[in-house]
Amino acid sequence: MSAARWPDPRSPASRPQLRLVPPRPARAGVPIVAVQLAAIFAGLAVLPLVKVVDNDFWWHLRTGQVIVTSGIPRHDPFSWSRAGAPWTTHEWLSEAIIYVTESMFGYVGNVLLFSGATVAALWLMYALGRRMGAGTRPLVALTLLAACVLGLFVTVRPQVFTWLLFAVYVHLICRDEDARGREIWAIPALMALWVNLHLGFFYGFLALGCWIAGNAARRLTGEPASIWRPIAVAGASALATFANPSGPAILWYPVRYFTDASVTKQYVQEWQRPHIGDPFHAAIFVTAAVLLLAVASRTRPKPFLLLIALATAALSMQAVRNAPFAALVVVPIAGSAMAARWSAARAEADSGLRMPLPAACGIVLLTVAIVGPVSMSVGGAFSFWSPATHSYPVAPAAYVADHDAGKRVLNDYSNGGFEIAQWYPSTKVFVDGRTDFYGDQFLKDY
Numbered sequence: 001m002s003a004a005r006w007p008d009p010r011s012p013a014s015r016p017q018l019r020l021v022p023p024r025p026a027r028a029g030v031p032i033v034a035v036q037l038a039a040i041f042a043g044l045a046v047l048p049l050v051k052v053v054d055n056d057f058w059w060h061l062r063t064g065q066v067i068v069t070s071g072i073p074r075h076d077p078f079s080w081s082r083a084g085a086p087w088t089t090h091e092w093l094s095e096a097i098i099y100v101t102e103s104m105f106g107y108v109g110n111v112l113l114f115s116g117a118t119v120a121a122l123w124l125m126y127a128l129g130r131r132m133g134a135g136t137r138p139l140v141a142l143t144l145l146a147a148c149v150l151g152l153f154v155t156v157r158p159q160v161f162t163w164l165l166f167a168v169y170v171h172l173i174c175r176d177e178d179a180r181g182r183e184i185w186a187i188p189a190l191m192a193l194w195v196n197l198h199l200g201f202f203y204g205f206l207a208l209g210c211w212i213a214g215n216a217a218r219r220l221t222g223e224p225a226s227i228w229r230p231i232a233v234a235g236a237s238a239l240a241t242f243a244n245p246s247g248p249a250i251l252w253y254p255v256r257y258f259t260d261a262s263v264t265k266q267y268v269q270e271w272q273r274p275h276i277g278d279p280f281h282a283a284i285f286v287t288a289a290v291l292l293l294a295v296a297s298r299t300r301p302k303p304f305l306l307l308i309a310l311a312t313a314a315l316s317m318q319a320v321r322n323a324p325f326a327a328l329v330v331v332p333i334a335g336s337a338m339a340a341r342w343s344a345a346r347a348e349a350d351s352g353l354r355m356p357l358p359a360a361c362g363i364v365l366l367t368v369a370i371v372g373p374v375s376m377s378v379g380g381a382f383s384f385w386s387p388a389t390h391s392y393p394v395a396p397a398a399y400v401a402d403h404d405a406g407k408r409v410l411n412d413y414s415n416g417g418f419e420i421a422q423w424y425p426s427t428k429v430f431v432d433g434r435t436d437f438y439g440d441q442f443l444k445d446y
Helices: 032-050 057-070 092-131 136-150 159-178 182-197 199-220 228-240 247-259 262-267 279-296 303-318 320-341 357-377 394-403 413-423 435-445
Strands: none
Touching (some): 032 092, 032 136, 032 357, 057 092, 092 136, 092 159, 092 182, 092 320, 136 279, 136 320, 159 199, 159 303, 159 320, 182 199, 262 435, 279 303, 279 320, 303 320, 394 413
């Protein structure tokens, strides 16, 4: 029997072998806050697919076709009651985008575009709240509140671009107040785009005015703040509005909505004040109340945000169509006010809980599955490649197109846009949703 041989300690085989173990993920799954936000955004994004198609969508679509094929119209091509009258097509770029998107991707393409713009605006305000130190708990709750307001209005309409650009303005101004940078000079360039997308560009000047006034208030209290910087940005933005087909005259056009809109305010629902007895308006009142509580607390926001909160809350009580602006700013303003008052509302108090990816996907899909049928049960209709014609006079419009083409038709105001889309260019309408074009006296006669 041979003697046992011990391994040579100098041999590589005798050295201890190190086994490399891949690092285990610190925490598996999806953060619960991401699931909550995804569910809110998904529910908001699906709404335009299951709501009644906005009655102005139809004439926006047809106007976009005219713009793409023949250029921007300077005179009315759609009505017989004011045929050939001068018409300021102040949303021409939005209408061209709507038509091109519809032609290439169908109605669902426009839904994705305008829902995406709405979600992006809300996300910017959530990100601003995080930047201001608010935790995920209050911000998610406030984002849900804002989504309840935005859900009343989100559809394929140019006004959605105004929501997004307003959120960008507020975000850029707040960033500049924290640390000056060159990003603030994107505001005039954005104004040149905004003035061609929607007449709501004056909300950008509302934000700039609050910035100037807020910095002036800070100077009065001895706090260092620049007055000339916001004035220079506002001045450059005013010059940027000239880059539109109407030139400088566009600056005076929004005034007509305040001086020549008594009939509009009386008969068009979105121009009326919110009604306390309407359950759909409850979120608007809650939003305004939360904003006022935030600015009245001892931990009130900086002057710029304080002024923008007061302005948007007041405007939301003046007309329901202004409510989305209050809904957007309530997220960072109320969120930061809560964080300043309660430690549980601060970013440091975030739980960081997670859930498995399949469960997260299931919650988001369940939200969509609930929002869709609920919306359709209260009068909605499903649209996908083509916009649904539910609630529109399809058979009468087809009869007129077949039998009375070219004749004068006295149509209902709310169906005028749909009938433009069905009849143009053979038959023209008496009236449609372009209230600024027809004017108060015409609508009174109607």
